[in-house]
Amino acid sequence: MNPFAKPRVIIFSDHLLYPSETFIYAQANALRNFEPVYAGSRRVAGLDLRGQNICTINRGNQRDRILELGFKLFGYAPDFARRLGAFRPVLLHAHYGSNGLRVLPLASKLGIPLIVTFHGSDATVLDLRHQNVRLGFRHYVLNKQKLIKSNAWFLAVSKFIRRKLLEQGFPEEKVLVHYTGVDTKKFHPASTEAAPVILFVGRMEESKGAEFLIRAAAEVQKELPEVELVLLGDGSLRAGLEQLAKQSLRRYQFLGFRTSEDVREWMNRASLICVPSITRLSGEEEGFGMVCAEAQAVGKPVVAFASGGISEVVAHAETGFLASEGDWRAMAKYVLVLLRDAQLRQGFGVAGRERVLREFDLELRTRALEEIYVRVSGAGTASEEGEICFDTAVISYP
DSSP: OOTTSOOEEEEEOSEETOTTOHHHHHHHHTOSSSEEEEEEEEEOSSSOOTTSEEEEEEOSSHHHHHHHHHHHHHOOOHHHHHHHHTTOEEEEEEESHHHHHHTHHHHHHHTOOEEEEEOSHHHHOOOGGGSOOOHHHHHHHHHHHHHHTSSOEEEESSHHHHHHHHHTTOOGGGEEEOOOOBOTTTSOOOOOOOSOEEEEESOSSGGGOHHHHHHHHHHHHHHOTTOEEEEEOOOTTHHHHHHHHHHHOSSEEEOOOOOHHHHHHHHHHOSEEEEOOOOOTTOOOOSSOHHHHHHHHTTOOEEEEOOTTGGGTSOBTTTEEEEOTTOHHHHHHHHHHHHTOHHHHHHHHHHHHHHHHHHTBHHHHHHHHHHHHHHHHOOOEEOTTSOEEOOOOOOBOO
8 A cells, every 4th residue: 555645535425416415525525635436326417527426336237236225224234344444444424414324333444544524414404294205314412322322433414413412412522513614616706697596405395485585585586676586496386486586576487406606606696695495394494505514605795595504604783684584574675675775785795705705615624524524543754754745624523
């Protein structure tokens, strides 16, 4: 083995990788002192991982499908462990709580420490009567004590998520706050705003609250009929939302799923971004609010409901406005204030960009992540002089 090679870390997500999971790829791709190995049960149509180290259980044949089922039921996958072991990893980093539970036997087999990142619903959904979930998540909810009592370390994407984990009994000393981060080189100010546009980016599902935004936009259009609402995303509620928009809005577009590059371009075209996320009866809440951070990175103000971790990203009356959950009338008033005052929009945009650069920049947060990797694994990157080298950064401890 090359003594100067970077230590390898397994980045595990059950399905590699859905289009909405750009945050996983961006974080792993930003590693400087560790080399990522992407591992999961199977590949899915989604993000382009060409050129990356990839290891999956199910490569498309009947035998592998049986092996995948065995892994998910019993954590048993000897060939998978052997192939991963060949990379000589120093750490296993699983995304989502259910995956953390799933790979406990794998981390033990490989003899390496485990870190699990909780992103949102995996820490907030507690009442399964009010939410359809996959069998794997149901298994996690019923068996999470195994993960809680393990030797794993846990990363929460916000202080809000950390509080949720502590309420469930996760050990305080092993739960760290680590903001995922935004690629501020990619998401940068390049405004092409030519007409008043309210932008929504998110899944067309109950927790994202698009219905409230449509109602707010209808109020806005009563006073400013030239305003257009543009919605990016798809989901099970799209047809009903389109019907509601047809009944209540003058100008609107549903554009479906868009790449992160398209999202960036639309953010730069928009006057402001609205994030009307709500809390579901199941407990599901917004873990962080990546859309809020990306919008602020391109210098656009955000109007959102103060749901979950969003208030950690958006500073009320500084980088945007926060309304109480479900109060679409207040959201409409805030939108009108911003649309009528270009100077205020610009000021909020500048402050938002500065806030993201200071607290949520991907490079900064990934250096902090590598510091965690070093502390947990004891591994670092060897320089030609044979010294352990890595960039130190502030870790958000409780």
